[in-house]
Amino acid sequence: MEINIVIFINLLLYAVVVSQPFIYMIALGDVQRNLQPNTYIELRKLLDKNFRKKYTWVIYTSLVSSTLLTVLCMAQPDCLMFITAAIAWIVLIMEIFWAVKGNRPINKIINSWTENNYPTNWNEYRISWFRIYAKRQIVNIIGFLSLLAGVVFG
DSSP states (O other): OHHHHHHHHHHHHHHHHHHHHHHHIIIHHHHHHHHHHHHHHHHHHHHHIIIIIHHHHHHHHHHHHHHHHHHHTTTTTTTTTHHHHHHHHHHHEEEHHHHHIIIIHHHHHHHTOOOOOOOOHHHHHHHHHEEHHHHHHHHHHHHHHHHHHHHOOO
């Protein structure tokens, strides 16, 4: 019974994590790619502030529940649920690594800009941010689908 509760919590938290890539694929990515510098800078600053405040606890709580699920499933290492939980855990760590080492430093740079003081190559920062974020989107979706497959077929 305990494992079912952990699976439910992990699936719920991972669904919140994977909602971010889906909203970017549906609308927010295209919107940001088409913004002029001042509007883009303002939007990135507001998004970064809100994500740091609200999303951080989601991602780390998801990591804790994913770790717990993987450990609980270790009792049956050849079980599909263990394999899919381990995949989801690994890609969640990759997501966090790319966020901390890739997007966060770019966010810090963008947060230092003002509407009157930003570099002429500001768009290169936007392109770099999206390249890193694309990797994060891919691993988030892979992790969620892996976890979902374990729940459905495991």
